[in-house]
Amino acid sequence: MGSALETLCGQAYGAGQLEMMGVYMQRSWVILICTSLILLQLYIFSTPILLLIRQQTSIAKAAGTFAHYMMPQLFAYALNFPIAKFLQAQRKVMAIAIISAIALVLHTFFSWLLIIKLDWGLVGAAVALNGSWWFIIVVQLAYIFSGTCGRAWSGFSWKAFENLWSFVRLSVASAVMMCLETWYFMVLILFAGYLKNAEISVDAFSICTNILGWAMMVAMGANAATSVRVSNELGAGHPRTAKFSVVVMLITAFIIGLVLSMILLATRNQWPKAFTSSQTVEKLVSELTPLLCISIVVNNVQPVLSGVAIGAGWQAIVAYVNVGCYYVVGIPLGLILGYALNFGVTGIWYGMLAGTVLQGIILIILTYRTNWNKEASMAGDRIKLWGGYKGKTGIEEK
Structure with a gap:
């Protein structure tokens, strides 16, 4: 659903209408967080769903355990995709790449520590993934709030709650x-x-x-x-x-x-x-x-x-x-x-x-x-x- 911003932010940036880009991103946050609350049910009931469609019990239980620990990442996705599209539309790709590179190094270390060294298995993999994604979110938001995006980010606005239904339709199509x-x-x-x-x-x-x-x-x-x-x-x-x-x-x-x-x-x-x-x-x-x-x-x-x-x-x-x-x-x-x-x-x-x-x-x-x-x-x-x-x-x- 976040890919709707690629169309809207990209065309707004090309037309020089930068002030709307931050509003678009906030609208997308509102919609995606609400969507995540709905999708959360799939994470919670993943094992019964897999058993219902007759997957092997061992596979279903392992997938269910992993899904339960991965719930924080679902909300990280809801924030990250709009942020990424917001920055990409302005061609600030290098900032995303540097933040991701740092996250990759940290993720590799903590994956080794939690999965292999401490033998946490799937739980360790989920904790490492959650930590990596939320690290990316925090650093990207700090980058945006620092003023590096100029007119594209002018702070939080109540306009984010306007015209939501039309935005939902484009998001759903995406x-x-x-x-x-x-x-x-x-x-x-x-x-x-x-x-x-x-x-x-x-x-x-x-x-x-x-x-x-x-x-x-x-x-x-x-x-x-x-x-x-x-x-x-x-x-x-x-x-x-x-x-x-x-x-x-x-x-x-x-x-x-x-x-x-x-x-x-x-x-x-x-x-x-x-x-x-x-x-x-x-x-x-x-x-x-x-x-x-x-x-x-x-x-x-x-x-x-x-x-x-x-x-x-x-x-x-x-x-x-x-x-x-x-x-x-x-x-x-x-x-x-x-x-x-x-x-x-x-x-x-x-x-x-x-x-x-x-x-x-x-x-x-x-x-x-x-x-x-x-x-x-x-x-x-x-x-x-x-x-x-x-x-x-x-x-x-x-």
């Missing part, structure tokens, strides 16, 4: 778009828990998705850069610059994904040893590596296209695309291959990949056929609607 992507991968891991030798399947699948997640961190950087640049340029009335930015980021993301994939493929018999001591799991991970490599290339390009959608305000359209590609094509195909045709975890991954590829193709077509001058004009109208517009936004000619 949430649906992003959640359908994230849940897609989580649901497939869930299905792996129903396969024969479930622990081995879940282990191997989790290792691969962990690597995919690391690779996607690079891609999500491209996602943020694309959405910020596109929203800034559309807000400023520069459609040609927005279009050029998309092309540059697509090429860059593809090359990065290709390089990462080649490294993994070349070391397919070595890198799994860093995650497991089980030879059975190692073998399955090695077999999945070619699919993992293809997924990394595809998933490096896909976030850039999603970034275009967020920057231009297409969240609702992409949500429909995600439903069709992921839940009408990807998941059913994965289940057919994994269960009916006995391909196991490999079949599930084939289905996941098919849905992602189809989504990427559709988004490329949408992006290619976009009228960027029209999008810049719509950005100007959106700024008027949300109250941050005080002048005429000029649109450059073709």
Whole structure:
């Protein structure tokens, strides 16, 4: 839901309407904290929910224990995402990077201390994660309150409680778009828990998705850069610059994904040893590596296209695309291959990949056929609607 700010703050910054950015962030805080109170029920009742859908008892209990200790992080997310989008829209990315780097060092040390040295296990992992995220929140807020953001932050305002319903609708559209992507991968891991030798399947699948997640961190950087640049340029009335930015980021993301994939493929018999001591799991991970490599290339390009959608305000359209590609094509195909045709975890991954590829193709077509001058004009109208517009936004000619 916080990604709604990428559209609003980015376009407001591009149009020079900085004073509305802090208000947008506060509105997002109000909405996300309320949403977190609702989502909290999933954390509290996670074990009964998993048992209800017939997950293995040991997995359900372990997940439930972890979820209970992770509740503070839920509220950290509610504050952090709006802060990150607020700073990214102003291109203050280096501040976020430095704070995150410090948090990473601290997180690594405390993870080792609590999980390994003190043998707290999952509880130690949760405590370390909670501490790291709240450290980031406190330092980022100190950075913003210190006056480094100029007119973008002028203090707390009652305007944060105005026009909330319209803000909720845009936030929900953003949430649906992003959640359908994230849940897609989580649901497939869930299905792996129903396969024969479930622990081995879940282990191997989790290792691969962990690597995919690391690779996607690079891609999500491209996602943020694309959405910020596109929203800034559309807000400023520069459609040609927005279009050029998309092309540059697509090429860059593809090359990065290709390089990462080649490294993994070349070391397919070595890198799994860093995650497991089980030879059975190692073998399955090695077999999945070619699919993992293809997924990394595809998933490096896909976030850039999603970034275009967020920057231009297409969240609702992409949500429909995600439903069709992921839940009408990807998941059913994965289940057919994994269960009916006995391909196991490999079949599930084939289905996941098919849905992602189809989504990427559709988004490329949408992006290619976009009228960027029209999008810049719509950005100007959106700024008027949300109250941050005080002048005429000029649109450059073709």
